[in-house]
Amino acid sequence: MYICPLCKGTDNQFYHEDKRRQYLQCQSCQLVFVDPSQRLTPEQEKAIYDQHENDPGDQGYRRFLSRIAEPMDERLGSNQQGLDFGCGPGPALAQMMRERGHNVDLYDLYYYPHSEVLQKQYDFVMATEVIExxxxxxxVWQQWLSLLKLGAYLGLMTKLVKDVEAFSTWHYKNDQTHVLFFSRATFEYLAERDSLDLEFIGNDVILLRKSKHEST
Structure with a gap:
């Protein structure tokens, strides 16, 4: 029996299969996920990440990241404290937010494994192309929520699942380091479960805000 890695639901049904992997969908939170037995090892995963060239000075990359940096900055006050979670070897997003006057810590499992930053709380946490x-x-989701002050923002970038037909020819699933695929319904499930305000911006930016009042 497969267990959903996100909500721990047990009703998970076949969704799609290609030459390399099988995909399942949780009927509770709608997450699509790779059969856990077909994931890469950490060593194989890092070897792929080491090939990425995320140069903070690359204008094309900065335009890509501006899709989340700009709306996040618009919602923040001045001189806010943030965390770039999963920043990779070239933390361009952190640099862009610093240029906007914010203080940003870095965390990445492979490149910036500074666990002390995970003991703090922030006005905003950003994770671009991480959650998949x-x-x-x-x-990790519970960890992110614990990092947020009341009223703080969690900003995510990830491509969203539409339907099985689109998924079958979707280039995004072909990256073997991508093992989870979220839809609007999945984020709506999480927002309702965890009392978060939810906003979708464009096709791949998701902003969630922790309620200013603790739930009882």
Missing amino acids: HLYQPDE
């Missing part, structure tokens, strides 16, 4: 890679998304 997680092997233990439930644990």
